Amino acid sequence: MDAQFPSHHQLLSQGPRLKLPPPDERRQRRELWGATLEEVASALNVEPATMAAWEAGRYTADAADTYAYxxxxxxxxxxxxxxHEPDWAALRKPPTSPASAAAVPAQGAAERTAAKPARRGASWTQDEKDYVRTAFLDGTAVPELADSLGRSERSVRWVLYHLRLIPFPADDVPDPCAKPEKPKVYTVEEKRKIHPNAYAPWSTEEEQLLAERCTHGASLAELSREFGRNQGGIASRLKKINAVGPAAEEAREYGGDDSGAAL
Incomplete structure (x- = not known):
């Protein structure tokens, strides 16, 4: 035997020279068998994204994993x-987007009609989700997926999360809504800048005059200006003294109650 070639004992002792088939053939064998990337990843105890990188030739596994694969x-x-002789040419075709797939004739049927362009905010179809899964595992980046589908990158990331292909997109969660501000509490002094007698107690003479002015046809707005109190306070006092007149009718519709009688 030629000295430059090792004996069969030496050759066997060196162990297997592991060489995977080309990436296209790796995918062809898997698809021909009918296995998904997720199934192969589970069988080899790796993540689907890692399995996709092995199949595409973007990452080299260690010797043990390479041997198992x-x-x-x-x-x-x-x-x-x-x-069984596969259609190798058909298996080499890259995944098509839902929009371009509309131009491919369906087997045993007429050509498919053009798909309606996807729009931001529209519900995701199963075809779109399947395309995202396949294209992402083949190495397509999120911005490219968003452009090809007419979607926002945020929407694509949430779909990838629900497909269990990426971690929870915490950066896309909006900040908690701020609590609404409480209405500003005005002081008595501030209210008295507008209504001078606000919160002042009513005298008997004022109540009699209020009843007379109501009987003579004064409106709530007029009484508010005359008595230096807001309309809610006037309405409450008119109801309390059982006044009669147009302003008293307004008071019943105004919604005031005794709690505002001092205003």
Missing amino acids: LRLLNAFRDQLPTG
């Missing part, structure tokens, strides 16, 4: 039904 790929190939 190679054995699985070879099993896919060797255990196919005898005489």
